[in-house]
Amino acid sequence: MTDEATAFVPGHVTGFFSAHSHDDPLQAGSRGAGLTLSHGVEVTVEPSDGTDSTTTLDGDPVEMPPVERVLAGLGVDAAVRAETELPLGAGFGVSGAMALGTALAANTVFGCARSENELVALAHAAEVRSGTGLGDVVAQARGGMPVRLDPGAPDHGRLDGVPARPDIEYVTFGELSTEEVLSGDTDRLSAAGEDALALLAEEPTPAQFMYASRRFAREAGLLTDEVTETIRAVSEAGGEASMAMLGRTVFALGTGLSDAGYDAVSCRTHPAGATLR
């Protein structure tokens, strides 16, 4: 047992997806595609005696069911500290990142001797059971621009990727409840997601990803007014933008948002999946 361990997990913005429920959380998940970001979550785990097993995000205690499920799955008591520049609940996969980072770091601290796939599966199942996400964890484990060909954890899901690393800008207008959207009727959303995935398969490039994502955002009926307006403004300035699923967040290729006059945060597509520091 070491004193503590830290993992970095990239943020993940989903452009489009279809939801696939299953009684087995390892087989439940989503198909779709997204971008992992060089902005992510740094998760540090240290042993706890059970009385101080709190989870903090940027110093503040948080309720984070996926993290608790991961620790329970490993059978350990730990304090989890997460630091991130990304907003929570805005479509950046922060809860998935915390679950996956906890799995990787706790495995090291407590010498659990699990494999990477086992740790990804544990974090994926924890997210699905908590209703906080369906595909962020497997995407964050891969890095780059992950394409989820089949839903589920590593033994079930299949991934591909768009071989490119565009610069990214984003702007956030606030939260959107993943749990609320996913617990509602997802048929229309999923049909649009399947169409978008077929479009991307024809031409796996960043431009086609943005086109398929915009089409999905419109057809899935999740657009808010400020998001619609921002995407249009980027487009009029000659750029490519879409909505982060699920958040009131717009992301753009290159300098699309600042070219359109927005005060955007800039980062890059992350080259790697989640990794121990």
Place this chain on the structure above:
Amino acid sequence: MTDEATAFVPGHVTGFFSAHSHDDPLQAGSRGAGLTLSHGVEVTVEPSDGTDSTTTLDGDPVEMPPVERVLAGLGVDAAVRAETELPLGAGFGVSGAMALGTALAANTVFGCARSENELVALAHAAEVRSGTGLGDVVAQARGGMPVRLDPGAPDHGRLDGVPARPDIEYVTFGELSTEEVLSGDTDRLSAAGEDALALLAEEPTPAQFMYASRRFAREAGLLTDEVTETIRAVSEAGGEASMAMLGRTVFALGTGLSDAGYDAVSCRTHPAGATLR
């Protein structure tokens, strides 16, 4: 079409493997495990008019059949420049790195619109057909400490990983022909490789990987005198070392080789797979 593109592909040291031949090169390959290295190959591709389609390695023209097969598979004429601190033919997967880096960079330069899996499959098949490697490419596409559960390209092979990023040292005594070893009788080697993979599955940790690799190196009958002596010296100094497959190279965890008095090169387990710069 852009002017040029560059990809970085980590070096890859295989600790143990079993060889699996198949008429379809996408299904041929190896099972086994290894380490990707922060030392790797930087591959730059630019268009050529057919008269200057040379491949260079550290400035010198080289014959590199896997690279030529990748370019032919994409249907493009290109000049390929590779730069590396790793020695060729010493078990670091330099030919696989050149094939994979060429695939990623050429796809960008020529706008081929292939997916990541398609590019990895192309490079894997090029290596297998050239007889220069069986598993480096898929391992180099993943990064970390890749475990090849099943042989073959992405649609066929399955990967897992050891979730750790140890510091690594290596020392090289010279070349060993991959083609020669793989074209000989590989039954004994493959039986030892299957045993080693089972050992690692029991406990996917760096220490167990080194133990399984040493056992494989002995049983496969590939050890040379200087390699045997070096592994023993590291062990006597309290460290963990084994032989890079296939090369007259010894790699060690942490500072194992310098602790034993060797003038070793040091690097780290690379966190990511091959990536565009």
